[in-house]
Structure formats: structure tokens, C-alpha cells
Amino acid sequence: xxxYIANCLLEIMSYDTVYQxxxxxxxxxxxxxxxxxxxxxxxxxxxxxxxxxxxxxYWPITLRWLxxxxxxxxxxxxxxxxxxxxxxxxxxxxxxxxxxxVPFGEGSGVVGGAIPIRGGIVVDMKKMDSVVEIDDxxxxxxxxxxINGMNLERYLNRKGYTMGHIPQSIYCSSLGGWLACxxxxxxxxxxxxxxxxxxALEAVLPDGTIIKSKPVPRSSTGPQVEQLFLGSEGxxxxxxxxxxxxxxxxxxxxxxxxxxxxxxHALEAVRKIMRKNVYPAVVRIYDMNETLRHFxxxxxxxxxxxxxxxxxxxxxLVKLENEISEMTCKGEGGVACGDEPVHHWLETRFNVKExxxxxxxxxxFDTVEVSVGWKNxxxxxxxxxxxxxxxxxxxxxxxxxxxxYPQGVCFYFTFGGIPPKDAAPFTFYESVWDAIMKSCLExxxxxxHHHGIGLIRAKWLEKEIGERMQMLKKIKSAxxxxxxxxxxxxxxxxxxx
Amino acid sequence: MKKIKKYAxxxxxxxxxxxxxxxxxxxxxxxxxxxxxxxxKTHADMESVIKCALCPxxxxxxxxxxxxxxxxxxxxxxxxxxxxxxxxxxxxxxxxFELMYKCAGCDACIQWCPFDFSVSxxxxxxxxxxxxxNRTPEDIVKIKExxxxxxxxxxxxxxxxxxxxxxxxxxxxxxxxxEKGEIAEAMIDxxxxxxxxxxxxxxxxxxxxxxxxxxxxxxxxxxxxxxxEKIKESGCKTVVCSCPTCAYMLxxxxxxxxxxxxxxxxxxxxxxxxxMKDKKIRFDHLEKxxxxxxxxxxxxxxxxxxxxxxVLENIPGMIVKEPYFNRKDTKCCGRGGSLGxxxxxxxxxIAQKRVAELRKEAECIxxxxxxxxxxxxxxxxxxxxxxxxxxxxxxxx
Ligand SMILES: Cc1cc2nc3c(=O)[nH]c(=O)nc-3n(C[C@H](O)[C@H](O)[C@H](O)COP(=O)(O)OP(=O)(O)OC[C@H]3O[C@@H](n4cnc5c(N)ncnc54)[C@H](O)[C@@H]3O)c2cc1C
Ligand code: SF4
Ligand code: SF4
Numbered sequence: 001x002x003x004y005i006a007n008c009l010l011e012i013m014s015y016d017t018v019y020q021x022x023x024x025x026x027x028x029x030x031x032x033x034x035x036x037x038x039x040x041x042x043x044x045x046x047x048x049x050x051x052x053x054x055x056x057x058y059w060p061i062t063l064r065w066l067x068x069x070x071x072x073x074x075x076x077x078x079x080x081x082x083x084x085x086x087x088x089x090x091x092x093x094x095x096x097x098x099x100x101x102v103p104f105g106e107g108s109g110v111v112g113g114a115i116p117i118r119g120g121i122v123v124d125m126k127k128m129d130s131v132v133e134i135d136d137x138x139x140x141x142x143x144x145x146x147i148n149g150m151n152l153e154r155y156l157n158r159k160g161y162t163m164g165h166i167p168q169s170i171y172c173s174s175l176g177g178w179l180a181c182x183x184x185x186x187x188x189x190x191x192x193x194x195x196x197x198x199x200a201l202e203a204v205l206p207d208g209t210i211i212k213s214k215p216v217p218r219s220s221t222g223p224q225v226e227q228l229f230l231g232s233e234g235x236x237x238x239x240x241x242x243x244x245x246x247x248x249x250x251x252x253x254x255x256x257x258x259x260x261x262x263x264x265h266a267l268e269a270v271r272k273i274m275r276k277n278v279y280p281a282v283v284r285i286y287d288m289n290e291t292l293r294h295f296x297x298x299x300x301x302x303x304x305x306x307x308x309x310x311x312x313x314x315x316x317l318v319k320l321e322n323e324i325s326e327m328t329c330k331g332e333g334g335v336a337c338g339d340e341p342v343h344h345w346l347e348t349r350f351n352v353k354e355x356x357x358x359x360x361x362x363x364x365f366d367t368v369e370v371s372v373g374w375k376n377x378x379x380x381x382x383x384x385x386x387x388x389x390x391x392x393x394x395x396x397x398x399x400x401x402x403x404x405y406p407q408g409v410c411f412y413f414t415f416g417g418i419p420p421k422d423a424a425p426f427t428f429y430e431s432v433w434d435a436i437m438k439s440c441l442e443x444x445x446x447x448x449h450h451h452g453i454g455l456i457r458a459k460w461l462e463k464e465i466g467e468r469m470q471m472l473k474k475i476k477s478a479x480x481x482x483x484x485x486x487x488x489x490x491x492x493x494x495x496x497x
Numbered sequence: 498m499k500k501i502k503k504y505a506x507x508x509x510x511x512x513x514x515x516x517x518x519x520x521x522x523x524x525x526x527x528x529x530x531x532x533x534x535x536x537x538k539t540h541a542d543m544e545s546v547i548k549c550a551l552c553p554x555x556x557x558x559x560x561x562x563x564x565x566x567x568x569x570x571x572x573x574x575x576x577x578x579x580x581x582x583x584x585x586x587x588x589x590x591x592x593x594f595e596l597m598y599k600c601a602g603c604d605a606c607i608q609w610c611p612f613d614f615s616v617s618x619x620x621x622x623x624x625x626x627x628x629x630x631n632r633t634p635e636d637i638v639k640i641k642e643x644x645x646x647x648x649x650x651x652x653x654x655x656x657x658x659x660x661x662x663x664x665x666x667x668x669x670x671x672x673x674x675x676e677k678g679e680i681a682e683a684m685i686d687x688x689x690x691x692x693x694x695x696x697x698x699x700x701x702x703x704x705x706x707x708x709x710x711x712x713x714x715x716x717x718x719x720x721x722x723x724x725x726e727k728i729k730e731s732g733c734k735t736v737v738c739s740c741p742t743c744a745y746m747l748x749x750x751x752x753x754x755x756x757x758x759x760x761x762x763x764x765x766x767x768x769x770x771x772x773m774k775d776k777k778i779r780f781d782h783l784e785k786x787x788x789x790x791x792x793x794x795x796x797x798x799x800x801x802x803x804x805x806x807x808v809l810e811n812i813p814g815m816i817v818k819e820p821y822f823n824r825k826d827t828k829c830c831g832r833g834g835s836l837g838x839x840x841x842x843x844x845x846x847i848a849q850k851r852v853a854e855l856r857k858e859a860e861c862i863x864x865x866x867x868x869x870x871x872x873x874x875x876x877x878x879x880x881x882x883x884x885x886x887x888x889x890x891x892x893x894x
Contacts, residue, residue: 293506356548362525
């Protein structure tokens with residue numbers, strides 16, 4: 001029997017709340033707020049304006065809902081802890097009272113991961129944003145998870161380092177969100193994804209236990225259970241500290257770009273570069289539509305597919321990487337377009353305008369990233385583009401490849417369109433997603449490379465991971481028997497359906 | 498032509514779309530926007546409010562209010578989402594309205610915004626709508642009422658009077674009149690030393706910036722009228738302001754709102770540098786190490802970053818350090834955008850952060866804005882005019 005009583009939405013009559021039906025009971029008692037207040041003095045709010053604010057993350061469909069006067073959901077309150085001990089006490093209280101907990105970084109997640117669909121307590125981690133230590137000898141930084149990405153990178157740059165993790169959302173996302181979603185930065189081909197950068201983690205389990213691993217390069221001490229938190233999307237507990245790899249700020253950068261007749265030749269060029277164990281930091285292949293979108297001013301890019309490369313690090317190494325990359329691209333038929341397109345990309349890479357420009361015009365759009373081995377890469381690209389185009393109402397269906405490995409590649413697809421007559425926005429939106437997920441699985445791809453599962457991919461996860469789903473569920477119920485952590489996301493328990 | 502090329506990818510996509518979808522998409526593309534605008538006429542620029550509300554908050558990391566509050570609601574896009582809900586009558590209540598005043602007017606957002614938005618400017622329209630609907634929070638109304646009655650933000654605490662007429666009119670501004678009289682004294686000393694025929698306004702009124710900020714556009718007009726008249730009466734050719742906000746108001750906002758000032762309006766840093774250039778003045782050695790703080794309005798609204806630096810660098814013996822965040826990348830002192838009056842606790846947190854940052858470079862802070870100097874009180878802090886006069890005073894000793 002649940003002691004948790006969630007607040008009715010009576011006072012906010014002008015809203016539809018999309019996930020309202022998922023909430024169980026009513027009236028979040030004032031006693032809980034008082035108890036939270038005694039744990040985090042001056043760090044609790046149940047004001048309507050704050051609850052409305054924390055009703056969404058950046059899942060694109062919620063933008064349309066915002067304009068339509070719909071909120072995805074409403075939390076009962078928001079708490080801002082300042083240290084791991086307070087997090088422990090909050091989780092103990094929630095566990096005792098069986099109240100949902102939703103960890104919140106900066107709400108830039110694009111799959112609905114931070115939406116409090118069952119109400120409860122949103123735990124905003126932003127007050128835990130200190131840099132604890134830089135270890136210059138070991139090239140490591142220890143940081144709290146609430147730190148904003150750009151503020152962390154600026155801090156490191158000032159001290160002469162970089163983390164090499166520059167997602168497009170670096171201005172608007174936090175370390176905790178990166179870890180919980182297995183994020184990937186634009187420079188990932190050299191520096192890796194966030195999970196490749198983690199050396200140690202501290203986290204609080206739902207029963208309040210604090211777990212912490214050692215900042216050592218490697219160890220053979222059984223499975224590293226703390227790694228369960230990478231990609232955990234707030235389902236296992238709350239990450240409260242991380243030690244990450246850093247690098248001396250690169251002394252040299254060099255840039256190249258090539259126009260190819262099609263995506264496939266460009267992919268082949270990059271595959272061959274990777275095979276030589278050469279890792280440019282930035283590698284991006286744009287299909288024809290995206291080349292037109294981003295490089296309309298580049299001579300020789302019309303009706304072509306652009307490949308841009310950026311190498312950085314030690315001068316001599318960069319020179320060598322440059323030579324090898326250039327030779328390989330030319331060998332695959334690439335026509336050199338100089339460094340200007342790369343400068344253009346560097347200057348415009350954070351200009352995120354489309355959602356603001358197209359949503360008010362009735363367009364529904366999203367981006368979907370998947371990964372695939374080289375063997376299946378060409379087919380996957382072709383199949384997904386065709387699948388998107390087949391969905392009635394789709395206007396834009398395009399893609400680029402932006403994270404590369406000797407084993408394969410991440411494709412990043414974009415779709416946009418108008419719901420067909422009589423179709424609800426979400427129905428249209430979901431049908432394009434379904435088409436992409438289905439064709440990705442058919443072509444042996446993985447349904448997500450770095451955005452995570454959240455709400456939109458939850459129904460596809462079992463198809464992706466098969467029997468491992470049962471294992472994941474068992475781990476989840478062992479760690480979180482009352483299912484307080486971010487319920488309804490990623491691993492959907494049977495009783496929740 | 499450039500715009501056509503920019504959207505060529507959309508046209509390309511359209512061309513591959515079946516006709517029925519194409520026709521509907523085109524219709525939405527051209528007319529869709531209207532359906533999300535409020536039916537009523539608003540002071541707020543609703544298209545900007547909507548764009549900003551839908552943005553992933555790309556400037557958030559540099560917003561001093563969010564940095565101090567750590568609450569999503571106070572983030573730039575967070576404020577705009579709530580503004581949209583207020584403007585479309587979906588949300589009301591004191592907390593929502595009060596949120597609309599949690600902005601330091603620093604324009605850090607513009608530095609990163611793909612649309613060149615200043616959330617602070619957009620908020621002025623939202624606040625004007627709140628005023629028009631009679632829903633202004635009580636504390637905000639009190640500020641307006643106080644201004645209507647007393648004409649300056651606080652009690653006047655100085656007794657600095659120039660003549661009523663002169664070539665130069667020194668416009669002091671509220672912060673100097675009530676809290677930072679020493680800056681006016683320094684400026685008057687400078688005028689006297691160089692033999693400038695200067696005037697001051699006997700009943701100087703607030704430049705009106707707080708009124709515009711808080712949405713009281715109509716009340717602002719009386720203030721502008723009064724000041725324009727007094728400036729005219731002084732017969733001055735040049736108005737000199739120590740306060741960047743006064744300078745910005747008199748130089749740009751007044752004329753945008755059809756209040757014309759014929760005289761040239763200068764910020765004190767521009768005036769002091771011109772004195773140096775005209776060689777009207779020579780400095781003695783002033784052994785001093787300081788860090789220069791760029792005031793947001795001076796550097797971002799007026800684009801003045803070199804002048805104060807040159808003034809300081811020209812003083813022999815002066816060592817001027819730069820903070821890590823300088824020029825257009827400066828960080829707010831916390832008291833801009835009337836935040837010092839509307840949300841003093843937030844203003845104080847922002848100030849503390851900036852002071853810590855500045856003090857990494859030097860103990861002594863020099864700035865070119867009385868409000869910044871006030872925000873940093875408790876530290877060794879000077880306006881450039883005070884440093885200027887200090888180096889002159891030495892000579893006279
Ligand atoms: C414009 C834009 C560009 C983007 N570009 C990229 C990109 O280049 N690469 C990329 O990988 N992603 C990108 N994203 C997606 C998004 O930025 C990432 O998913 C990011 O990791 C989310 O971070 P956040 O702090 O905003 O997390 P939130 O959205 O607040 O939360 C995301 C998930 O993490 C959980 N969580 C947050 N903090 C903690 C914690 N301390 N402990 C446990 N769980 C926690 C939440 O419960 C939620 O499930 C982009 C998003 C946008 C809007
Ligand atoms: S003007 Fe400054 S305080 Fe206001 S929203 Fe922009 S960055 Fe934040
Ligand atoms: S000011 Fe610009 S960058 Fe900042 S949230 Fe608004 S639209 Fe986005």
C-alpha cells in the first residue's frame with residue numbers, strides 16, 4: 001500500500017496534463033514538504049510556477065504541447081540538494097513514503113527522461129556544481145554532477161586542459177545528464193563518449209547508501225558495479241560525483257573538407273582512415289539534403305555530400321593525421337574543399353534555431369541517433385531514410401554521420417513534417433519514430449547511440465536488448481524495490497503498464 | 498538571395514514531397530504562426546517570446562540570475578516559457594509575475610543567442626502587459642509610486658551643484674545622487690581642474706530606466722520630458738554621464754521613443770579620454786595595481802570597452818589587470834536591470850561571485866559605473882573618475 005499521495009492538479013485548470021492518467025493518488029502532503037525542508041533548508045519549492053517549469057525536458061514533442069497549452073506532467077515539488085548526504089536523506093524519505101524521484105540536470109534531454117510522469121519529487125542537481133580537484137599528474141578532474149557543461153569546459157580551458165567532450169548541448173546540459181544518458185560530444189571520434197572518459201563515480205542508491213569507486217586507471221576486481229549508473233537515466237539512484245579524464249589543451253588544430261558524390265563513398269573514406277588507427281577529433285559526413293542545408297555557400301558542394309575533418313593535439317601527430325586523412329579521402333574520390341567549410345561549421349555549430357522557427361509553424365520534428373557496424377552501415381542509412389519518407393506527412397528526412405569507430409558509425413537522422421489530416425500530433429510523431437526504430441533493428445543497428453531511452457524509446461528497448469531485459473529488471477528491482485527512481489522510463493516494469 | 502539559398506534545403510525537401518502534404522505544409526509554413534499568438538494585442542513581442550520559449554536555453558550557462566538561483570524557472574528560456582503562459586492567460590499568480598522581474602538586464606544572453614535576443618528587452622514588453630492588466634506585484638508598484646513622488650530612486654544625499662548653464666552638463670543619475678556622491682565630487686574636481694564650464698540640473702529626475710524596465714512606459718514619458726527640457730535649458734553642447742545606463746537612455750532610448758536631445762551624450766570614460774587626447778591634462782605617477790571590471794551596459798549596450806582601459810593605461814605607474822571574463826564576456830555586478838531594487842538577495846549573490854573573480858587579479862577594483870561600484874562596496878573599489886582625480890591630486894599636493 002502506497003503512503004505517497006500525489007497532488008491533484010485542480011488549481012491549474014487551464015492545462016491538459018498529458019501524463020496525468022499515470023499519476024496514482026492525490027494530495028502530496030504538506031508533511032512531506034516540511035520533512036524535505038528540514039533536510040534541505042531553503043531548497044524546496046512546491047510553487048505552481050516551479051512545478052510548471054519542471055514539467056518538461058527538451059523532448060521535442062513537448063514543444064508542440066507547450067504551444068497547444070498542454071503540460072507533459074507535473075511534479076509535486078522540486079528539491080535542490082547541496083551535498084551527497086542531503087541526497088541520501090531525500091532518497092531515504094522517498095523510499096519510506098514510496099514517492100517517485102526524478103533526478104534533473106538541465107532538462108536538455110530529448111527523450112522525455114526527466115519528465116516527472118508520476119509526479120513526485122524532482123531533484124535538481126544544479127547546486128552540486130563544484131570542481132573538487134584537478135589531478136595534473138593523472139590528468140583527471142573530479143567534479144559534482146550539477147555543473148553546466150560549458151562552465152566545466154571553460155574552467156578546464158582556463159587551467160590549460162580540455163575534456164574533449166563538446167556535445168552540441170554543451171551550453172545547456174550538465175555532467176550528471178551526460179553520464180545518465182551516455183552522451184557523445186562532437187569531438188568523440190578522438191576523445192570518446194562520456195563513458196570512455198569516466199574514471200570513478202560516486203552515487204546514492206535509493207535506500208540512501210553512498211557508493212564510490214577509486215580514481216585508478218583500471219582494476220581487476222570483479223564487475224565495476226558503479227558503471228551501472230552510466231546510461232541509467234535516473235533509474236538506479238543519483239550520481240553525486242565523477243572523476244573524468246582530461247587532456248592538455250591541444251597545441252595544434254588542422255582542418256580538411258571533401259565533397260563526395262554520395263554518402264557511401266564518404267563512409268568508405270572514413271572507414272579506411274579509422275582502420276589505420278588514425279582518429280581525427282571531428283568527423284562529419286552530411287547527406288545531400290544536409291549538405292545543402294549547412295554548406296549552401298561552399299563552392300563545389302552542390303548535389304554532393306560533404307565530409308569535414310578536424311584534427312587536434314600534438315603538432316607532429318596532427319600533421320601526420322592530416323596527411324593520412326587527405327590521402328585516403330582523395331583515394332575514395334573526395335574533392336578537396338579546403339578548411340573554410342570546417343570554420344563555417346565551427347562558427348555555426350551551436351546555432352540551434354530550427355525548433356524555435358518551425359514548431360510555431362505547425363511542424364513536428366525530431367532527431368534520432370542510432371549506431372551500426374560498418375558491414376550494415378550503408379544499408380541502414382538507406383533503409384531508415386526511405387522508411388521516414390514513407391510516413392505520410394513527412395517533409396524533411398535527412399541524415400549525417402558524426403561519431404566514428406574502427407568498428408562502425410553513428411547516424412543522426414532528422415525528420416520534420418505536418419501531421420496528416422485528422423492525425424493527432426503525437427500519432428504522427430510516434431509513427432515516424434516507429435518507422436525509424438523498426439528499420440534500424442532490421443538492419444542490425446542499435447536504437448540509440450547517445451540520447452538514451454527515456455519515454456519515446458521505452459517500448460523498443462526489449463527488442464533491442466532481448467534477454468538482457470530480464471536481467472536489467474532484476475537488477476532494478478533489487479536496487480530499487482519500491483520503484484521510486486524515475487518510474488515509467490527505460491525499463492518499464494510490468495505492474496507499471 | 499542569401500535567404501533563398503539558406504532555405505534551399507527546405508525547398509529541396511518540399512520538392513520530393515507528395516502534393517497533398519506539400520500543400521498543407523506550405524499553408525502551415527506561411528500562416529501557422531498566427532494560431533499560437535495571443536488574440537489580444539500585446540506590448541510584448543510575442544514572436545520573440547515564443548522563439549525563446551522554444552529554444553533549448555543555449556545562453557543559460559552565462560545567465561547570472563540562473564547561476565545564482567539554480568532554478569530552471571529563472572533561466573532565460575524558462576522565463577520566456579512562463580511569459581508565454583502568462584500572455585496566453587494560462588498561468589497567473591504572484592509567483593509567476595514576480596519571476597518576470599528576475600533578470601539583471603546584463604544582456605549576456607545576446608552574446609550566445611542565435612537570434613540576437615536580449616531576454617531583458619523582451620521582458621520589458623511582458624512587464625508592460627502585466628502593468629496594463631493591473632497585475633503588477635505590490636513591491637514593483639511601490640518602486641513606481643516612489644519615483645512618481647520623489648523623482649529619484651532613493652533619498653538624495655549629496656549637495657553638488659554646478660551652475661544652471663554651461664557647455665557641459667553633468668547628469669548624475671540616481672545612484673550617485675543617493676549613494677555614490679564621491680563620484681560626482683571627483684567629476685566636479687576634474688571639471689574645475691580643466692576649467693570646464695559645467696552645469697548640473699537642480700532638480701534632476703531619474704533617467705527613467707527603472708520605469709521602462711518595469712513596464713511603466715507612460716510614467717517614463719514624464720521623466721523623459723522633464724529631463725529633455727532641463728537639458729535644453731542648460732544650453733549645453735555635451736551631456737556627460739558617469740552612469741552607463743543614464744548614458745544609454747539619453748543617447749539611444751530617448752530618441753527611439755521620440756524624445757530628442759540635441760546635445761552630444763558621452764559616458765564619462767569617453768569624456769575623460771577626450772581630455773587626455775586634447776592634452777588638457779597631465780598625470781603624475783600613481784603606483785597602483787587594479788583590475789578593471791566592464792559594466793554590462795557600457796560594454797554591451799554602448800559598445801564602450803577601449804576608452805576606460807586607455808584612460809587607466811595612460812596614468813603612469815598604474816598596472817591594469819584583466820579578469821578572465823572581460824570586455825563583452827564580462828560578468829554582471831548583479832544590480833543591473835533594477836534587480837538591486839526588485840530582488841536584492843539575488844543581486845547580492847551575483848555581486849559576491851563577481852567580486853571573488855575580480856579579486857583573483859587584484860585587491861583594487863576599478864569600474865566605470867556607479868551601480869557596479871555600489872554592488873562591490875566593502876571592497877576597495879573606484880570609479881575611473883576617482884582614479885583620474887587621484888593622480889591629479891598627487892600633483893597638487
Ligand atoms: C540542442 C541540443 C543538442 C544536443 N546535442 C547533444 C549531443 O551533441 N550529444 C548528446 O549526447 N546529447 C545531446 N543532446 C541531448 C542532451 O543534451 C543530453 O542527453 C544530455 O546528456 C542531457 O543532460 P541534462 O543535464 O540536460 O539532463 P536532463 O535532461 O536533466 O536529464 C537527462 C536524464 O538524466 C537523468 N539525470 C540527470 N542528472 C542525473 C544525476 N545526477 N544522477 C542520475 N540521473 C541523472 C535524468 O533523470 C534524465 O533521465 C542535445 C540536446 C539538445 C537540446
Ligand atoms: S539579461 Fe542577463 S540576467 Fe537577464 S536573462 Fe539575459 S543573461 Fe539572464
Ligand atoms: S535568449 Fe536566445 S539563446 Fe537564450 S534562451 Fe532565448 S532564444 Fe535561446
